[in-house]
Amino acid sequence: MKRAYWAGALLVIGFLALGLSTFTRSMTPYVSFAEAKAAPRTVQVMGALEKGTSRYDTGSKTLYFTLLDPKSHDSIPVSYTDVKPANFEDAVSIVAIGRYESGVFAAEKLLVKCPSKYQGEEIEKQYGAKKA
């Protein structure tokens, strides 16, 4: 039995080492646009789509647009080489995961958040909740 515990402990330690190193490597922190421009690694930025800046180049299958930080009014140009996400223009906020290279934030992944119309709060705003 003792040997089993040793084997188990070894496994756990080896595995923890693998897990932690992978964890730190695969981390993509949320950063401001300024930090993203300086960072030499994959990061995520979040912002609103600047109106009228999105352009899709069908030849190279690349989407270009500018993200706007509603708080600092900072902006960052983004490129995304893939199919344009559905409802892209309606997005209330866009999360782009990628890295900043030669003047453009090259996104590998976009998370497009659309205004959800299925939230109880919405209808209560419109019709009012009955107060006690």
Next chain:
Amino acid sequence: MNSLPGLLGFAPGTLAIWAAMLFGVTCALAYLRSMRTPALLPFAENLSPNLLFARRLYYAYVFSVLLASFLLLTRLLSHDFRISYVASYSGRDLPFYYLFSTFWAGQEGSFLLWLFWGALIGLFVLRSAREQEAPVMVVYLATFLGIVAILVKQSPFRFLAQIPPDGQGLNPLLQDPWMVIHPPVMFSGFASLSVPFAFAIGALWMKRWDGWVVRAMPWALFTFVTLGTAILMGGYWAYKTLGWGGYWGWDPVENTSLVPWLATVALVHGMVLQKMRAKHRKINIILAILAFCCILYGTFLTRSGVLADFSVHSFIDLGITGWLVGIILVFFVGGLALLAWRWKEIPVVSDVDAATGKEKEEPFLSRSVLFILSVTLFCASGLVILLGTSAPILTRVVGKPSQVATSFYNVTHRPIVGLMALLLLLVPYLSWRGESGKGVLRKALVPLIVGLLGVGVFFAAGVRGAGDLLILALAVAGFVANAETAVLFVRRKAVKTMGGYLAHIGMSIMLVGILISGVYEKRTTVNLVRNQPVTVGSNTLTFTRTVFVTDSGVVKRPEELNAMDLSDRRAKQAMEVEVSSPGRSVWKAYPKLYTNTRTNQMMANPDVKSSPLMDLYVSPQAYDPGRSARIEGTTFALKKGESKTVEGLKVKFLDFSADRSQVSSARPHVTVTGNFLVTTAEASEEKTARLVMYFGEATESATESPETTLPGKGRLKLLKVSPNEGICEIELLGVAPGGDLKPATGETLSVDVTTKPLISLVWGGFYVMMAGGLTALVRRARDSRQAAIA
């Protein structure tokens, strides 16, 4: 009195929830009181009056919960839009089955569904717990009272101040047959996790170290089957309907249901170990507590809004975050504190060798060790997923909130899965007493040889990764080893006891499917211009036409749509793509791409052609209806005083004036006149352009922009004026050297074409695994019924 209806909302419903709270609390107290008089054996014939009284209170609790559920359902079915919940999640356009599923479309309803299952399952727990009924039911009820409290605070029966004419409708993503059955199965699994927890806490409380495992094991297996089925259903839905490209995306919502399931699998193994060896008691108590707390933690992660920026699912904060944290702390800290308090009292059995007087070492190659290792592996897998999913919260504490890439899960699970496959292979050849290495190797020789042959087949089919090949070899060998044993059991007519082997067969099949379909899928994005064939791999795709597909799968041309299809909005726009490959008949794929009229959201559903060896997955990404050739100049906006130069022609916007004298004429209109300074290489000249805006009924509103000829070359049109900002939009024609003729663009569909080899094994293996779980469930339930425990 005026405020009472406001407080109650739909009074019968709210009162039913309050009654559930009342009966729940009194029932727990009554069970506590019944514990003062010890139960007599045989148990069933000697129920004390106090115990009977507690049972009656439990029935009253069940009745209240069922009543509340029934009332919510009737309100939904009768479109009672006075109620906020009904107005938020349902609508008049929904057919019956989707209307039914709006019950669990929102937070309050899904909590009520959780309670519904909890109440029903409790009826069975109460009988099957027998001598442990009182303590188990106290804890069991307590696990649900927190949720009842949430519903008392946030009632699903709240009224709106005004009554809307129609509801918001059901999220179109949830309008899918799988989403009608997935949540009820999921919540039955969630609710059943309270059972092992209640038994474990009851064990600590009553110091009953082994008996609880016998009674709780069928319930752990019940969770294994229900939660497992629900998870796979969700994956199947994501694969067939959502078009995410796969059945698993390591999304927080998926992860938080997987982790409790992994904990349950670990618990099942730990329970078998304890039952066979009457040892390792602490492991199971810890696992039962953790499995239950994982469900609570998952609920917290997905419903409190903490992960809102990190998931494609939309989460909202209902204002119950504090409650959820409180509930988790009570059960987690409370459970572990009780365990710590009893720790020294839990008997540790040691086999003492009679000859030497020393403790006997359990041989390394024995089932005991194998089971401990498997529990460790499941825990490791669960912990890793928990760590990854919680990353945004953990990193927020030390600095910037960060997310882990999905590769984190894939990289860490390779060694785990490899070791799991190894254990799968070994388990049929090891006894509890232990074996010698040579003996095991001799017995496992045939499976190992088959495993190597399997590697040859996979290598020939193009699998190259060394790690992949190793896992595949172990999985194939594990399949053979367990199948061999299962055949032996069938021959001995011992089918009832082979649940474990069956589950392992299923698991090894799934491993092959998961690995091959995940690592060796091929995805290509192609733009299909209508009627122009494009070849991808061995398939040739031709986008032929746009059609409509009804809910029942009938393909119709736009002109064939009847009133029913349109009124219900049940017919969805789809693209017909003919897929041909040499030697096969033509497959017509109908990927759907349509706009949900309620939300104006673009929805995309893939179409899949399944075959045992390979799935062909066609997922629509974008559709461009194309445009015919037309004249279009250069368009731009100018502020007052601003100028822009196009091809040597400089246009400066000076000012504008509006003539409102015709506002009340027979055809009311306003004429805006813009003044521009136009400069060419030769001359500079002031020019005016007019914009006439007619208004009135929507049909009569129109604008006219007559062209103004410019000096030298070109024409100018005034398209739009924003008087407040002083901005005008103009179009220049005949200036650009290429001319203004824009060529026609073809009708184009972009699709993702993905081939997924052996994905059928994921589903097939899963069925076998669940069959194993059910077999074991039946056996352990019988064991529990027959066991008399002091």
